[in-house]
Amino acid sequence: xxxxxxxxxxxEKDVTVRGMEAIKGSERVxxxxxxxxxxxxxxxxxxxxxxxxxxxxxxxxxxxxxxxxRDADKVDVAFLxxxxxxxxxxxxxxxxxxxxxxxxxxVIHNASVMNAVGALGxxxxxxxxxxxxxxxxxxxxxxxxxxxxxxxxxLGLHTLCLLDIKVKEQSEENLAxxxxxxxxxxxxxxxxxxxxxxxxxxxxxVSNTVYAVRD
Amino acid sequence: xxxxxxxxxxxEKDVTVRGMEAIKGSERVxxxxxxxxxxxxxxxxxxxxxxxxxxxxxxxxxxxxxxxxRDADKVDVAFLxxxxxxxxxxxxxxxxxxxxxxxxxxVIHNASVMNAVGALGxxxxxxxxxxxxxxxxxxxxxxxxxxxxxxxxxLGLHTLCLLDIKVKEQSEENLAxxxxxxxxxxxxxxxxxxxxxxxxxxxxxVSNTVYAVRD
Numbered sequence: 001x002x003x004x005x006x007x008x009x010x011x012e013k014d015v016t017v018r019g020m021e022a023i024k025g026s027e028r029v030x031x032x033x034x035x036x037x038x039x040x041x042x043x044x045x046x047x048x049x050x051x052x053x054x055x056x057x058x059x060x061x062x063x064x065x066x067x068x069x070r071d072a073d074k075v076d077v078a079f080l081x082x083x084x085x086x087x088x089x090x091x092x093x094x095x096x097x098x099x100x101x102x103x104x105x106x107v108i109h110n111a112s113v114m115n116a117v118g119a120l121g122x123x124x125x126x127x128x129x130x131x132x133x134x135x136x137x138x139x140x141x142x143x144x145x146x147x148x149x150x151x152x153x154x155l156g157l158h159t160l161c162l163l164d165i166k167v168k169e170q171s172e173e174n175l176a177x178x179x180x181x182x183x184x185x186x187x188x189x190x191x192x193x194x195x196x197x198x199x200x201x202x203x204x205x206v207s208n209t210v211y212a213v214r215d
Numbered sequence: 216x217x218x219x220x221x222x223x224x225x226x227e228k229d230v231t232v233r234g235m236e237a238i239k240g241s242e243r244v245x246x247x248x249x250x251x252x253x254x255x256x257x258x259x260x261x262x263x264x265x266x267x268x269x270x271x272x273x274x275x276x277x278x279x280x281x282x283x284x285r286d287a288d289k290v291d292v293a294f295l296x297x298x299x300x301x302x303x304x305x306x307x308x309x310x311x312x313x314x315x316x317x318x319x320x321x322v323i324h325n326a327s328v329m330n331a332v333g334a335l336g337x338x339x340x341x342x343x344x345x346x347x348x349x350x351x352x353x354x355x356x357x358x359x360x361x362x363x364x365x366x367x368x369x370l371g372l373h374t375l376c377l378l379d380i381k382v383k384e385q386s387e388e389n390l391a392x393x394x395x396x397x398x399x400x401x402x403x404x405x406x407x408x409x410x411x412x413x414x415x416x417x418x419x420x421v422s423n424t425v426y427a428v429r430d
Contacts, residue, residue, distance in 0.1 A: 013232040013233040014232070016229050016230060016232075017229070018229055085333075109331045110231070110326050111325050111330070119300075119324070124302065126344070129343050157343075
């Protein structure tokens with residue numbers, strides 16, 4: 001059995017009891033650590049779950065999924081994902097590969113930023129589509145997400161914007177997780193526009209309602 | 216300390232390890248059981264958590280929150296919510312009351328239908344605003360949610376529609392949880408339109424893309 005286990009959002013204790021049982025009973029345990037990161041390192045997870053977890057980077061998950069799925073029709077294998085397995089980044093591809101190999105799988109859900117953002121006080125009903133904002137480089141400054149934000153604003157809806165992270169060059173800025181562009185919050189514009197310095201005119205219609213959150 | 220603990224979506228093992236610890240350490244434990252229900256009854260939770268849980272109906276939570284919060288500045292009290300505490304139904308009111316009484320609180324997140332719906336295969340990025348659909352009566356057939364669905368469809372987005380439940384008159388139909396009005400799925404129209412028999416003309420533009428899910 002392949003278990004796809006959501007770890008939740010903070011540390012080793014945010015796993016569910018069901019998820020913990022699946023991890024403890026698995027012969028191999030992988031941690032997907034390139035789309036998001038927990039507030040604690042692998043060592044804390046190893047100690048708490050009693051396993052030697054393999055940290056799987058993007059290359060391993062995308063290019064070497066056969067190794068992850070090896071013998072999973074005979075033994076239990078757990079693949080751990082920060083947040084929910086079908087949250088901001090879905091791992092549908094791994095499940096499709098498992099299915100093609102006739103490997104049974106179980107998904108164990110957990111909190112994701114997609115629902116936990118409700119704790120900030122804005123009702124989830126008032127959010128429109130979620131957008132992802134990649135890191136800008138000197139030559140690549142995509143701004144198609146601004147149009148999505150504008151669509152939400154026209155309907156009077158907030159936007160949860162998920163920020164790209166750089167796992168291999170960790171810094172506070174490289175690991176900022178999300179911002180909300182809302183219909184009620186005041187601007188922390190400089191902070192946001194500084195990092196995602198999109199075209200001034202396009203930015204102007206939304207810039208008065210940006211609220212930035214770092215966790 | 217008041218702990219607001221999300222129980223997740225299925226049974227007693229979907230609580231997180233952090234949530235389980237909060238429950239076990241609490242002097243009183245309440246279960247909010249009127250906006251959603253778990254797949255198992257209070258007895259299973261009592262046995263697994265080792266507590267005699269008080270089932271709190273809407274009247275108790277809304278009218279008698281003083282009893283729930285009693286002495287929570289001195290002892291630990293846990294308030295359990297199916298899914299995530301800030302998911303489809305928020306319990307912000309209870310936290311505001313706690314705050315007014317200088318009672319500290321901790322929120323322990325969990326999966327909600329708002330993110331777990333990702334398991335059905337449609338990316339969460341492609342959902343627009345979520346809507347709630349109340350039970351219709353002979354004299355009350357609100358259809359303002361159809362306009363929200365239409366707004367999403369114009370943007371090419373799916374809609375997660377949360378269906379009202381009747382906890383006190385349990386039946387399969389009274390406990391159906393949600394449907395998705397999507398841009399790709401085929402209709403299970405009869406089933407849906409039969410229960411929410413909105414005005415035929417208003418319904419027609421969305422009826423060709425309804426997909427109903429019961430859990």
